[in-house]
Amino acid sequence: MRLAALLLAAGLAAGCAGMDAAMRTATSYASSKGLISESQAESLNKSETALRRGSQEISESEEYYIGRAVSAQILARYKPLDDARLNAYLQAVLQTVAGASDRPDTYRGYHVQVLDTDEVNAMSAPGGFVFVTKGLLKRVRSEDELACVLAHEVAHVSKKHGLKTIKASRLTQAFAILGTEAAKSYTPDQVARLTASFAGAIDDVVNDLVTKGYSRDKEYEADRFAAEYARAAGYDPDGLKSFLSRLESEPGAGGLFKTHPSPASRLARLGDLSAPPGYRRSSVRDRRFAAAMRF
Amino acid sequence: MSKRTRAAVLLALAALLPAAAAVAATITVLVHETKIRRRPQFYAPAVATARLGQTFSAQGPRDGWYRTAAGYIHASAVTAKKVRLSAGGAVAGDASADEITLAGKGFNEQVESSYAGKHPGANFAAVDAMERRTVSDGALRRFLETGGLLPDGGGK
Incomplete structure (x- = not known):
């Protein structure tokens, strides 16, 4: 798990543009050396995709x-x-x-x-x-x-x-929930986690608008x-x-x-x-x- | 090639440039609905309404407007990026960076409903009332016209 965190950190450190390639190279290498399984490598690549989506604009x-x-x-x-x-x-x-x-x-x-x-x-x-x-x-x-x-x-x-007042972590959390599979509607667990991210985003905006x-x-x-x-x-x-x-x-x-x-x-x-x-x-x-x- | 012929070829190429610059693109409507206007001006008469997900072959944008066969659509209402329409209009998790997903994913009605349940003090009824307040296209044109806000000839 520590290795997974390091690989994820390596991907993040590479920046958004280079993250995809860097992450895939790193996971591919780790998988080929038997450090992680193929399914773990795929899972990490999916997590990276989810994180990358956090930097995109909100629809x-x-x-x-x-x-x-x-x-x-x-x-x-x-x-x-x-x-x-x-x-x-x-x-x-x-x-x-x-x-x-x-x-x-x-x-x-x-x-x-x-x-x-x-x-x-x-x-x-x-x-x-x-x-x-x-x-x-x-x-x-x-x-x-x-x-x-x-x-x-x-x-x-x-x-x-x-929108720019919303902490990046809120979107990262939200997109991590969405990042791995397509579905017609969200499961109760997904809704609960998305709602938590949503509530955090609302607090960020209201705090800036009304208070700060x-x-x-x-x-x-x-x-x-x-x-x-x-x-x-x-x-x-x-x-x-x-x-x-x-x-x-x-x-x-x-x-x-x-x-x-x-x-x-x-x-x-x-x-x-x-x-x-x-x-x-x-x-x-x-x-x-x-x-x-x-x- | 003589100087005269070369000049003629250059002139012909220069004449083609504007046409080459006006590359056609497929645009997709990102907002619930928007007006297609007769001219690229916000106060120009509307000729049709474009709705979420509708696509058009368009040229531009120029000064913020795309030109379609039906009329002009403002660039803020559309995207020229590839749009992914997922099943049920819900989640599309693995769209690449240059693709976007249309309405339905992420923070949506389902999430708002859950949020409202956890925040009973949030006044969504007043927001609904606020959203019902709108000035029609025709009424807005009269407002502009009577208030002297249309440029000369703009009302035609």
């Missing part, structure tokens, strides 16, 4: 199920605001900026829910689930600003920031793409700056003040943002924004 549908469970945990902590008009308006703005992004299609599309709390925050779960608090909406002054806020969340989804926040680099990247997506959708990306300037002048506690870099540092990295060609202010946008924000 669209798996991302969707991770996003659903993360969202279910967020909605256990925050009460959803039952305001059909407001939620429908935000949904239209979200679909607009998501459509203009470099990832308009997720497994089941983008969806938004307003959270009934005065905390100032916005979050997104993998797969396209976006949350905005009532407290944040009270600080937004126009549809263009709102579009930039939602575009920031779309960028987190598009760049898969949530993403890394500063991910937030700056989301700002950069938010400006790009908003502009591609026909909005003025400068709305992101005006919103961040308001947060800077009216600071608060908790929420995004705890999980995001300071508004000043975010503003400093945005640089000049220009409105799209043919951009025009719109009284219709102003009116529908004002009508939806009556909550």
